[in-house]
Amino acid sequence: MKNENLFDVIIVGGSYAGLSAAMSLGRSLRKVLIIDSGKPCNRQTPHSHNFLTQDGKAPAEISEIGKEQVKKYETITFFDGLATEGTKTENGFRIKTESGDEFEAQKLIFATGITDDVPYIKGFNECWGISLIHCPYCHGYEFRNKKTAIIANSDRAFHLASLVKNLTDDLVILTRGKSDFSDEQIEKLSQNNIPVIETEINEMIHENGNITSLVLADGSILYPEAVYGAFHFKQHSDIPGSLGCEFTEHGHLIIDQKQTTTVSGIYACGDNSCMMRSVANAVYTGNFTGAMVNMELANEVF
Known part of the structure; x- marks a missing residue:
């Protein structure tokens, strides 16, 4: 595995939760890869509301502002594409994309959202x-x-x-x-x-x-x-399940107070693990998850 394909953290999903998690990690100088296919669930919604300072803005505008701010942190890399496969490795995890590219990291964060049925x-x-x-x-x-x-x-x-x-x-x-x-x-x-x-x-x-x-x-x-x-939903990505992550009876990823899934080293934030579906909540859970992952990385070497 080439050094440029090795990261501290891979974030699958680059919308509000994923970007927010990346900002927390980037500010702690963590080497982070964000893999995103560019298809957020609210892409057709004309205006986003109930998010202080951003009330009434177009979802794409909020996301673009966030992405430009996250790009300023030099340890963060973006990859445009769809993550299709995840495997456990000796030192962490490997993610494969639809294009065949492969990346490895010590920790995974899934900010992949859900799809309404x-x-x-x-x-x-x-x-x-x-x-x-x-x-x-x-x-x-x-x-x-x-x-x-x-x-x-x-x-x-x-x-x-x-x-x-x-x-x-x-x-x-x-x-x-x-x-x-x-x-x-x-x-x-x-x-x-x-x-x-x-x-x-x-x-x-x-x-x-x-x-x-x-x-x-x-x-x-x-x-x-x-x-x-009000409809049933399914996880937007099946990778967490393939890695052994468990789900609630409603279909959300099970997480603990540190946003950790039932698989050590794998975290989740945003709609895929919370009943409160909003931009503000996605940003909050992403921010918190990034901090928790950074703390875990720090504790492992301190």
């Missing part, structure tokens, strides 16, 4: 992240007092409804099939005047991603101005 509904992908949103904290304020629908079922729908109800009184839940609420949940929804529609959705009519109507399977039409979606 969204339904196939015509028009859905075009609206996702614009007027079809997942988080009331990130985008709910911009759709306050608007006619709103929630696409979800069971506990996911109930949880979202309790939060969105504070933002609008015009709310409906679309379960896309038989609803699965407890008697107590049904009573609560009724008390809050939130109807439940079980009919499947055939199409989302929109203008440049802004929803104008929902066409249901029975021919009826709804006219929400905003739609929330």
Whole structure:
């Protein structure tokens, strides 16, 4: 292995969490490689919110500012590409990329995020992240007092409804099939005047991603101005699992108080290991993870 391919830390994922972790490490003179394929989950979202000093900026703009700042630290290297394989070595780990390049490091940080397992509904992908949103904290304020629908079922729908109800009184839940609420949940929804529609959705009519109507399977039409979606997800990268990292019942990487996964030397930060999906939280967990990895490296030689 060439010396230029050996690092203290490899960070897989170069969005907010990965960049933040790299900054912590770069400021401690750690030799770091960031491998990133350039496809963040919020790339279609026009504006990011609820991040102090960056409220309302485009996600790509925040990321680009972060990348330019991280580039100033001379011990940090960027590699544009997709990490496809990870193996354990005698002194740490090896990561192989789609292009065939290989790199080694003592420690790994996965800041790879998650991918929503969204339904196939015509028009859905075009609206996702614009007027079809997942988080009331990130985008709910911009759709306050608007006619709103929630696409979800069971506990996911109930949880979202309790939060969105504070933002609008015009709310409906679309379960896309038989609803699965407890008697107590049904009573609560009724008390809050939130109807439940079980009919499947055939199409989302929109203008440049802004929803104008929902066409249901029975021919009826709804006219929400905003739609929330709560769906299952999968890890964006399967490398942590292949290295033996374990997951929670919801599918997040299990981490301890130091952001360490169940495999020694492997850390995780951002959406792949936390239920709170936001830019601000990704930056925080990345910053903390970088500090924890640096401390571990320091303790091993001090």
